[in-house]
Amino acid sequence: MKNIAVIGYGVIGKRVADAINLQDDMNIVGVCDVINDWRMQNAVRKGYNIYAATTNAEKEMKNSGIAVKGSMQDLLKKVDLVVDCTPKNIAAKNVEIYKTKGIKFIVQGGEKHTTTGHSFSAEANYETALNLDATRVVSCNTTSILRTLGALKRAGLLDYARGTLLRRATDPWESHLGGIMNTMLPEKEIPCHQGPDAQSVDPDLNVITSAVKVPETLSHMHYWNVKLKRQTTKEEVLNAFRKSSRIKLIRYDQGLVSNNTIKEMFLDMGRPWGDMYEVALWEDMLKVQGDELFYAYVVDNQAIVIPETIDAIRALLGIEKDGSKSIFKTNQSLSIA
Structure with a gap:
């Protein structure tokens, strides 16, 4: 059992703490923050040891x-990471x-790649x-x-990709503090930072992104136009996506026609906070035309990085050398089918 500390008990921190608590090869020693409101009081109710920053x-x-x-x-004296x-x-x-x-550490996507020299x-x-x-x-x-x-790319299909991101205005719990209303806010720079950020993990990706901030808080939505290396079929593309356990194919005829209906489905599934760790990709919207591919999906901005963080802990500490085994173990603990 490796001993882990969570510094910062906010939107991501509380989810990371709960996910660590579900693992059988790591132990959460404590959570640390500066807050003393309902968030930290909930941490106490969950039985976490509390440390002050x-x-x-x-x-x-x-x-x-x-x-x-x-x-x-005091907390840092007790942990491996x-x-x-x-x-x-x-x-x-x-x-x-x-x-x-001399303590190993993981930071989140809001920090620069140069902070660690490695993005995961x-x-x-x-x-x-x-x-x-x-x-x-990464974010x-x-x-x-x-x-x-x-x-x-792993299916040998990807040539290059161009994507438009519709970005949520703020996290849901902070809606009263900021965000936008009755407007859309395009980011001035093309590419927006997510494309180059993805290249910090995979330098071979030929990807350009643009982004628009929109007046909602539930999730992000992406639209992608991909140039394929060859002509193919819709089924071959879907099979490539199915090989990722963290992409969930959804359909309009299931009643999943919007980000709020998708969120409701995950709430009904019993996920904590209705969290969606997977990318929810519409298979019946997806279209292949010659060597071009078009598709769209929804991203849960509060949850998608949680399984990645658990896997990153295992990698840094050498708990599991095989990435596929760590992914499987994390998926099981978080009920990712």
Whole structure:
């Protein structure tokens, strides 16, 4: 059993903590943050040991009735690896602490590739992360790009890809704090950062992305136009996608006609928070015309990176050398069919 700490108990951190708790080859020693509201109180109810990131945070936690086990420094003395789920740019500062203490660490996709020198997506490059000191689990959108284009590449079908991303405005729980309404906000730069980010994992991908921020919070949606290496059939393309256990083919005639209906399905399936760890790709929308492929899918911005993070832990700690075995084990624990 390897001992793991989660630093930052927000949207991603709480999901990572719960996922670690389901594994039989790693142990969550504690969670650490500066918050003392309902989020940390829920962590207490779940039985997690609570650590404070700052002295002031420790005082406020104790004043709120939260039993604090110690400081972040105390937590770091007890662990083999840290999963840093703090907000963008905070992790980059924490990294210096982890390096000084010689602790392996994982950061999330909001940080730059240079923070770790390695970016991770389980199906694409698991083996390259084995026994490294650090990696970065790429963002939700980038993860979806690597899963879908990677499946086509492994099938020998992918020449190049051009995608448009409809990006959610903010996380659902923060809808009252920001986001946009009654407008759409195109990103000025083409390519937007997800294409180059995917190339940090797989430099051979010929991919260009553009993005528009839209006034909803449930998920992202992608539209892709792919140039294939040869003419093929729709069934061959679908078979390539089926070989990824983290792509879920869905259909309009199942009533899955929108991101809210997809979310409702995963809630009914009993997934915590209705989380969708898979890319939900419409098989009946998918079209092959000569050597061109067109398809669309939905990305759960709060959940898709959770299985990737568990696999990254195994890779960095050398718990499992075979990526496919780690993926299978993670999928079983999270009920990914």
